[in-house]
Each structure stands twice: as structure tokens, then as C-alpha cells.
Amino acid sequence: MxxxxxxxxxxxxxxxxxxxxxxxxxxxxxxxxxxxxxxxxxxxxxxxxxxxxxxxxxxxxxxxxxxxxxxxxxxxxxxxxxxxxxxxxxxxxxxxxxxxxxxxYSENDQDTHNQIELHDLSSLIEQSLNSLPEKTQEVFRLSRFQHQSTKAISTSMNISEKAVEYHITQSIKRIRAYIKNFYIFL
Known part of the structure; x- marks a missing residue:
């Protein structure tokens, strides 16, 4: 029962x-x-x-x-x-x-290598962000680059906090997939 x-x-x-x-x-x-x-x-x-x-x-x-x-x-x-x-x-x-x-890698090689990887990774993140819908991009940039809280983003964009969380999660998923696909391709 x-x-x-x-x-x-x-x-x-x-x-x-x-x-x-x-x-x-x-x-x-x-x-x-x-x-x-x-x-x-x-x-x-x-x-x-x-x-x-x-x-x-x-x-x-x-x-x-x-x-x-x-x-x-x-x-x-x-x-x-x-x-x-x-x-x-x-x-x-x-x-x-x-x-x-x-x-x-030696320390000097590693520093140079890390700088190149960081630049490449930054470029990949920017490319993947540009492929997202405009609102999703804006939410992600406010959250991750400008370090605004979910509540602050919600208020400034006039959307619910759940919507902000959704946009952030979708951004992270898409960025991960984009980067993963890039490295699999290599």
C-alpha cells in the first residue's frame, strides 16, 4: 500500500x-x-x-x-x-x-605555456559566450565578471532569481561543452 x-x-x-x-x-x-x-x-x-x-x-x-x-x-x-x-x-x-x-615542463616553460593556455582558454570562453542568447550572456557577465549577486542581477534585469540561476547554469553548461568539444577536436 x-x-x-x-x-x-x-x-x-x-x-x-x-x-x-x-x-x-x-x-x-x-x-x-x-x-x-x-x-x-x-x-x-x-x-x-x-x-x-x-x-x-x-x-x-x-x-x-x-x-x-x-x-x-x-x-x-x-x-x-x-x-x-x-x-x-x-x-x-x-x-x-x-x-x-x-x-x-620546466618552470619557465610552464609559465609561458600557462600564459598561452590562459589566453586560449579566455578566447574560447569569449567565443562560447558570444554564441549564447544576449540575455544569457548579460546575466553570465554580470555574475562572473562583475561579481554581482543573483539578487542584484534579478533586480537590475527585472527577472526572477530562478531565471538568473537558470541563465548562469545554462551558460556554464554551454561553455563547458564548447571547451570540451574544442579539446576533443584537437
Whole structure:
């Protein structure tokens, strides 16, 4: 027999599949703090934890129609587990790369090499930003380059804080994909 909590989750999931924003917000408010706390415990980094949780909820919204979820908390915490594993895996790869770099380049070579890489990376980021919609570009630049808070951006652009977070997350995803595709191409 299903518990009242389980039935409530199932009702919210059905509404979510139909694109109901209120159902999505209820799910977000019911689970986001717990997920954030769990993510923070595993990563030790508040910003990383927030990004992971935000990406889980964005994915939930984007894939709402195709998802077949029997246990909403199980699904969300399972997604968190895999996101944390992927984050740790990327850190391990980054550390291995840095170790390789330090073993294979002298300090002077490394300084020059780092300057070239930084310039190339800056150019790639600028190119990927220019491929984004204008509003998304503006939100990202205000957030990351001018260090404005989500609330300040929301007020100045007259959009919701959730919209600001969405634009930032989309920017980061697109920039990562752009850079990844560039390096895969090389």
C-alpha cells in the first residue's frame, strides 16, 4: 500500500510531466535543502554543492516528459550520487593533468605555456559566450565578471532569481561543452 507521502510524490510527478511549474517548485522546495546538505557533505564546497543540486533540478525539468520515476526521493538522491561521483572523477583527472604538466615542463616553460593556455582558454570562453542568447550572456557577465549577486542581477534585469540561476547554469553548461568539444577536436 502506498503511503500518503508516496501518493503526493506521484501526483506531483504526474503534474510535472504535464509541465506544471507549481509542481516543479513544490518538488524543488521539498528536496533542495536536503540535497544541498548531502552534496555539501560529500564535496566540502558550497558552490560546487549548489551547482550540482541546481543541475539535478534543471535536468529534472528538461527531461520531465521522458522520465519514468517510481520513487522521487530515490531518483533525486541517486542523481546526486552520480553527480558527486562525476565531480570527484573530474577533480582526479584535473589533478592527474596538473601532475603530468609539472613533471613535463620546466618552470619557465610552464609559465609561458600557462600564459598561452590562459589566453586560449579566455578566447574560447569569449567565443562560447558570444554564441549564447544576449540575455544569457548579460546575466553570465554580470555574475562572473562583475561579481554581482543573483539578487542584484534579478533586480537590475527585472527577472526572477530562478531565471538568473537558470541563465548562469545554462551558460556554464554551454561553455563547458564548447571547451570540451574544442579539446576533443584537437
Amino acid at each position: 502506498n503511503s500518503p507521502e508516496s501518493e503526493k510524490s506521484n501526483d506531483l510527478l504526474e503534474l510535472l510531466k504535464q509541465g506544471d511549474n507549481q509542481a516543479y517548485e513544490k518538488i524543488y522546495h521539498a528536496f533542495s535543502k536536503e540535497l544541498l546538505l548531502a552534496a555539501y557533505k560529500k564535496t566540502g564546497d558550497r558552490l560546487v554543492a549548489e551547482e550540482i543540486v541546481q543541475n539535478i533540478f534543471i535536468s529534472l525539468w528538461e527531461r520531465k516528459a521522458e522520465l519514468n520515476i517510481a520513487n522521487l526521493p530515490g531518483y533525486l538522491f541517486g542523481a546526486l550520487k552520480f553527480a558527486v561521483i562525476n565531480h570527484i572523477r573530474s577533480l582526479v583527472m584535473e589533478n592527474k593533468y596538473m601532475e603530468y604538466q609539472s613533471l613535463n
